[in-house]
Amino acid sequence: MSAPAEEKSSFVINGKSWSGAVHPLKRLLDTIREDVGLTGTKEGCGEGECGACTVFLDGQVVMSCMVPTCQAEGKQITTIEGLAENGRLHPMQESFAQEGGAQCGICTPGMIMAAVAYARDPGSAEDMREALAGNLCRCTGYIRIFEAVKKAMAK
């Protein structure tokens, strides 16, 4: 088989249209980081287990390491960089900063995306712990993260 060429790919990311030449099976995670140039989305495991790469795809939380770029065609993507508005952090980001919900910061972008998804639609999981069960953190012990999410949701 001859090496297949990259193909044109287009989607909307954080409200802006983007298009470029990308291999259709390239992980959306890599397309976002390398081609779009947004490095807030992190890679932890590359196996769908850790949640560091969590983004919204058409409003749904997904692991971007599990999504081939061809399946983001024409869709709306939101990454951690898309949460702040007019230079002001999203209330969930504020709350993580205030409550000490972030230490090394590797899990934080994905954790905040999953937390925002749950805050927007609390019916999407049975409770907060279930909503965040796909996001691993090796630093905080989770308690401060849970506090941060609760405080942000109470506002």
Next chain:
Amino acid sequence: MKSSIADFAVISPRTLAEALASLRQTPPPVPLAGGTDIMVLLNAGQLEPGVYLNLYSVPELRRPIEVSAGVRDAGTWGAGGADPPGEVRLSALTTYADVRRHAEVRRLLPMLPLAAREIGAVQIQSRATWAGNIANASPAADGVPPLMAYDATVELSSAAGVRQVALSEFYSGYKQTARRPDELITGIRIPVPAPGSIDYFRKVGTRKFQAISKVLLAGLVELGGSREIRKIRLVFASVMPFTYRARKTESVLEGRRLEPGAVSLAVETLRTELKPIDDIRSTARYRLKVACNLLEEFLGTTMGC
């Protein structure tokens, strides 16, 4: 990432006819649904190089869940009024999240959302499909046992036509399925159980979420007026080399009254019927013990209610 992506190509057909036509090539392209099995292999450098068929580009495969009416049975549902729900149809790309969000499916087929919420985490559930879980044919698949307990049928389509295969006839060995390489799973049809049926779903794993099953039982029983077992389905995951319906134990129970003697007879039958696997997640001995305990719990709670 360990695979060289240049060894892979993707076709994104616009229609089902185009997709099915592409499957006539040799070798046929490999279907790519939510990618939660395939992308793991790709990232680990274990995915077979070749051509992949992107199902997301085919609108016919993304149809919403359909609930259709069944035949009215005056005895159970009363004369007049609306027809009872008869069948639920999932499409090829129906995800676990779609099922968790669907109020009618939650009510009619309660084991499906129970299974869905234990698969991976929410970020996996919004991508992973029921059809992919069936086709992937892992003995540890969690979505398959409840579907099999509900007597689901797999709709297989190829350029030559459509055929229906009972899910309980779909597997014949480890990763051996009835699907031909030129076929796609285009739907999953699930009859709504008779009113009053009692179900049981329990997954035993290492953790609550993001854990692969060690033993899982999905059960469904239909009892008659004097507690005789009209019909029973017992489906185990992670115990045998493929999703296993314990037909011998079912047939020992069918027609019998549900009472303590029947329970111990069933557990004894199951103990000889199962030949559990030994693998990295658990031992055969543990699996046999837990499988019998789950059956006992299912029948015991059913008797108690």
